[in-house]
Amino acid sequence: QVQLQESGPGLVKPSQTLSLTCTVSGGSITTNYCHWSWIRQPPGKGLEWIGYIVYSGSTSYSPSLKSRTSISRDTSKNQFTLQLSSVTPEDTAVYSCARACGSSWSDWSSWKYDYWGQGTQVTVSS
16 A cells, blocks of 8 residues: 655745655655656645656646746655745645556556545645
């Protein structure tokens, strides 16, 4: 059973950088044909995909957040991290990490999120 656990500060001040870590157990973040994502859900709103990192360390980000987002990994700890800079109160959300795997990189329809962390509340406030 793959398990993901988010950790990091629950309160961040405006203009500072939000930093979260996802610790993975039961599966390797270097596994091929999987990507490891960060997703958030602001209060009263739907899920918003932030970005992902794949086995090689390559990343992809939401166009709306790309300029402020950095996802990295530490393979020795089986962890991947999110850094979101220049935060504002509208960045307040429950942040979750999740895994998605598929049969191949090109078969888009085969990809599905199968494991999620419990989510962690991050509030941006002075």
